Amino acid sequence: MNRKPTIKEFARLLGVSTATVSRAFNRTGRISEATRQRIVAKARELGYQPNIHARSLSQGQSGAVGLFYPSISDEEPDYFLTEILLGINRSLQRLGRSLQIHPFPFQASAEAMDACRGRIQDGSFSGIIIVAGARGSQELVEAAESNGLAYVVVGRMSGLEGNAVLLDNERGALLAGTYFRNTGRRHPAYIGGSLDRRKKRGFCKGLGRAEDEIVVAEGGSSFRQGSLAFEAIRDRHPEVDCVLCANDVLAIGFVKAALSHGLRIPADIAVVGFDDIRPSRYMTPALSSVSLRLVEIGERAVEMLARRLGGEGPVRAETVECDLILRESS
Amino acid sequence: MNRKPTIKEFARLLGVSTATVSRAFNRTGRISEATRQRIVAKARELGYQPNIHARSLSQGQSGAVGLFYPSISDEEPDYFLTEILLGINRSLQRLGRSLQIHPFPFQASAEAMDACRGRIQDGSFSGIIIVAGARGSQELVEAAESNGLAYVVVGRMSGLEGNAVLLDNERGALLAGTYFRNTGRRHPAYIGGSLDRRKKRGFCKGLGRAEDEIVVAEGGSSFRQGSLAFEAIRDRHPEVDCVLCANDVLAIGFVKAALSHGLRIPADIAVVGFDDIRPSRYMTPALSSVSLRLVEIGERAVEMLARRLGGEGPVRAETVECDLILRESS
DNA sequence: TTAAGCCGCGTAACCGATTACGCTTTCCGG
């Protein structure tokens, strides 16, 4: 099996020039419809395909889009990402583009960040999507900005006006707080990390409490931390009768621990999570959750990026509305 | 902000030739350690980075690895994939390579398959990982084979001897069957699809039954189908007292439906899933499952691919052992 | 002392596409 044909060989075979072949494959330049048809047909027949690297080189870009997200852990999959990815792929397939994914460590190690920055600078991508989260995401935005690379960020980032799909975390948490207040819960707790201040704030607003009036337990984004948070609360604040968790993974871990300690949910303690990942609704009890519409967010991010790639320049931020989905756990 | 420097400009600035610069960045060719140090240092200082497309063009390959997997659905994330992806990323990061992911539709649409084949043929990748599943995966292997592209498949595929990381589905199912028999269950059911014949066979062996002696309900890979399967069984075979589901997603859906119909698990009906995805262990009751060690499989696939990229040629298939993880649902 | 060999590096030919430019032909208005 010999080498794949180059455009030169292919062109000679058809008795046309390489320029014509190239024009047949790109929508650019003037070429008669008849010739294009003939060339495309022959190409399919003979299995000719333009070499993608040569094409990228002369065009100065590849059309690839990259996804950079802070990887929470090496141990557990990130379900938040999984949902967004679904939306991203959906939109991307419509556009006929491909996706390169690049996890970068949450506790941004210098080498890993350098590697990411390298990819941003070396022209690998025509555009990138950055999921906000760790400190690293900020650096990546700066890298993209200073390279003139089109980017869109998912989530809020300080000092960033546009080019973002925003999650309405605060309002979502507010809805949960309001709900707890209206259903007569008196002793609220919040489980989350330092990155989720907005959620806590919204929660307190909804509850009508000051931020130091509620119980807070630390938690990142793992089942285990959710379970640990339950134990912490159980030990120190047994009066708690409702909790908002900064994500569903925490909530699921929390519920698991609570049930196995004999508590009844929602009778003894009501639980609401965040993100509305798929498994939540199939738990028993089914988990109430603030739906961020992550799939839609992924889609919107790609669409926004597509607009920028289409030459639209910086773009206004969009906010995706959220809902409180009530199920059995509250 | 002007264009990024090219190798020519950068070389002149340092007073060396482009060849020397190139040699400093690749491990190839002879160059004194002192010069390399100097060049690399200056490059970092001035922000020079070799253009990736030019490099790919002259080297004839990009070092990128692609992941092709059958996307079950546009609606639900694929947790099986999520777990494997974790392992793949883990290994890939060690190798410093990047991953492009390419879902292809389960019900392989012609255009989507053409797009995938196109990417395989146009030199986008140095190697690819193909997740077996739909009919499409077979075609992709053929494409890779006839293009001389290094590939590794995850899962079993007919007519394929090597270059694969195998899942020991049959044995896993056998373990589950044996367990049910030993714990006195009399009326087994199996829920799964046509792609999972091996699981059914192993299950029956473990049970010591013929394949037509057990109850079978159809199911693909969604929570909903799991719930539907429960209803089907409940209606037509209320005597069933244990089920094996072809994946955890089905199992979770099944459990949910069973519990909401007032059945007790495992007292009335014992449930075992497949894949041991993360959420399973945090359900209530925690789901027993056949662990395929998906994360490890992802890692092994990448390692195998790396060996092939290193020039090892076709490689023997490896099988990753599986375990039956017993939790509360059985 | 000299031939052989290696080291370190530069010159220039590639890799396989895109595209600016120019040439021929056709079309059309005046």
Added chain:
DNA sequence: CCGGAAAGCGTAATCGGTTACGCGGCTTAA
């Protein structure tokens, strides 16, 4: 019937690297 515009296509420069080859200088062995 003529001049100019536009359509259709070919030639060759270009994208930014890699690498085969060659050359001078230094080391080593005879």
